[in-house]
Amino acid sequence: MANYSQANVTYTIYGGDTFYLISTRKFENLTTYPAVEVTNPTLVVTNLQIGSLATIPIRCKCPSNAQVTNGTKMLITYVVHPGDTLLNISQKFGADLQNLKSLNGINSTLIPYSTLLVPVSQKPVLAQPPPSPPSPPPPPPLVVNNATSSGGGLHGGAVIGASVGGSAAVVCIALLIFCVVIRKRRSYKQTSISEDQRPPSDVGVGKTKSKLMTGISDCVENPFMYSIEDLDKATQNFSPLCNIEGSVYKGTLDGRDYAIKLMKGDISQELKILQKVNHTNLVKLEGVCISSEGQSYLVYEYIENSSLNTWLHDPESVENMSPIGWSSSSLPWKTRLQVALDVANGLQYIHEHTTPSVVHKDIKSSNILLDGNFRAKIANFGMAKSGINALTKHIMGTQGYMAPEYLADGFVSPKLDVFAFGVVLLEMISGKEAIVRERGVPLAGKAGLLWTQIRPLLEGEDIEGKLRKWVDRNLQNAYTMDSILGVATIARACVEEDPVARPTLPEIVYKLSNLFDACTSNPDEKIEIRTSITGR
Structure with missing residues (x-):
């Protein structure tokens, strides 16, 4: 019988610990902080007591009888890293690519720091990273409790479910038997420089x-x-x-x-x-x-294909960069979806996978650059701030992208970037700039802010008709309304005036991934979209 199992690891809370840091740093994304929160209802998330015990759930799955018959002996829960593809993951573990796809129900797009189940016939031999410099003594060893069955699937993990002997029964091997954590270390192309290598200084x-x-x-x-x-x-x-x-x-x-x-x-x-x-x-x-x-x-x-702002608002200036096959110099809808997903992945990384977290503070279409394959890269960290939930008296930013709580109180949090990202999504849908103009003159007050236009469009009657009139004409109707509506729904949630009501980047990445996959696999496919995204 195939089943998800949850290996419960008991962890002692140390000074400075949060559920987020425990899941991403101590456990290398083998679990997720929402899963840790759910598993520890008696612990106060905002006030973890040093020395208290937390139960950390690690997801695993055992191969089914049919999989065992077909040669799969174990399932490895693998943490996806930036740059990973299904092909290179299958090659790394010696897994069948089609089995990998079907087991995880995906065809192409991978979400960094999510998990995949990798079917293998034997324990793989993986290259280990070079040894690190000596570090302080590690905390006391973790205590692994008996694995408990769970019908749901908790994200994260790097464990193996395996078949034992020749019996038909399938069991889940305990966590400590085999744990795979693939670390991709930073690979900066840097060269050390000594005093005698530096260019001579003038007197x-x-x-x-x-x-x-x-x-x-x-x-x-x-x-x-x-x-x-x-x-x-x-x-x-x-x-x-x-x-x-x-x-x-x-x-x-x-x-x-x-x-x-x-x-x-x-x-x-x-x-x-x-x-x-x-x-x-x-x-x-x-x-x-x-x-x-x-x-x-x-x-x-050097990023060769200019900025998203240029392609959206001044396409004639980059007409010579348009690839063969494009009907105009405007970005096709599928490319815009890919750009949106790229930016969301970049933001998720700086918000959730750096310590302390980084808030960019100046997300806008001109700070999103497009490479030779029209993949997006976030630029200009001149205003970025390390740490979250801070106050500043120096309000700096770009009009039309700044969140209300930042303008009013100088409050800096990751939701600042979520708001600005929502404005960028609206730019990609409508082709309009963040500051709305009529005959070249910016409109006064809130009417001049692009983000105020989306809520009325998604309320009342004839939502599809209103939205279709608002969509960028340069797209030349080469899109499905389901896809447009999906992105518009995400954008509306991102630009909620209450920062608490805005979604998190993992939620945004997940929904954009679904929209992009649907657009890639079947452009005409109807996409099921919920009417709202709840913030956290």
Whole structure:
């Protein structure tokens, strides 16, 4: 009999622990914090007492009799990482690709840090990561209770369910028999630099540059340092011909293109954030430069297909970039869905998989860049803030994207980015800018804010008719109303004025993944959409 099982691991609470940190850091995403909360109803989530015991549920599943007959001896619960594909996961474990797809009920899109069940015929031999430097002694060993059957499926986990001997009965092997945690360590392309490798400083400016270099070395381990001569040559002395936008220039170093940004003021906070994030949907920092005058520059990977803002609001300027087969220079609806999912994945990463969490604070269509395959990357962490639920007196941002609670009270939380992301979704649906204009003049008051337009469209009668009139004409009706309605419903939830009512990024990623999969597998397929998304 196939069944889900829950291996209960007893964990002792330590200072600074939260259910989120326990699930993502201590247990490496083998469980999820909602599952931990549900399993521990007697513990106060906001006030975990040091020394108290928590039960951590780890999901596993045993192979069915039919699977055993077909050669599957065990099921590995594998944590998906950014960049993973079904193909490379099947190859890593020596699993059959079709069995992997059918067992998990998916065809293509994977959600980072969710889990997959991988059917294997024998215990796989996996390459282990290189040893880490010595670390403090670990906490006391975890106590594993007897596994208890559960009809539901808890997300997370890296355990194996296996068939035992030749009997027809199938049992779930205890957690400690075999636990797989694949860690993808950061792989920055950085080179260490010593004093004698640095470009020579001019006389009289040593103090300024020394202070900046000290600040950088405090923020970034082994930064790749470029000389100002390198950047001058790469950008033809920062020629206007190389200017991308504002203070960002395109430069070529060793045959590779980069985006070189001239910075103002203290860059230490931005560097602290950039050095700890590494995700396919975030623009990657490649190096740093401090000139002899003390001017600082950041060198990023070059993203060739401009910004989402340009494609939505000035498509004629990028007409020569349109791939063969596109009916116009406007982004097709399926591409817009992929971009939305990419951005949501990037935000989920900085909100839930960095410590402390990072709030971008300036999500907008011009800070979403598109690479050669029209995959999205979030750029510009100049306003980003580490830590959540903070207050600030310095209200900075872009009109039309700033959440009401931030404008009113300076309250900073991940829901700030959720709100701005909702505005971006509305831009992708409507083709309108975040600030609504009539004959080039911004409308006054709330009427001039794009996010205020969506609620009336999704209420009352003839919702489909109202929405169809509002959709971007550049899409040329190449979409299904079910898909448009699904994204509009997500967007409306994201721009709720009450931040508590807005959905979390895992909820958003899950729903966008379903919409994208439906669009990919069958563009004409009707998609079942709930009329609302509840926030948490």
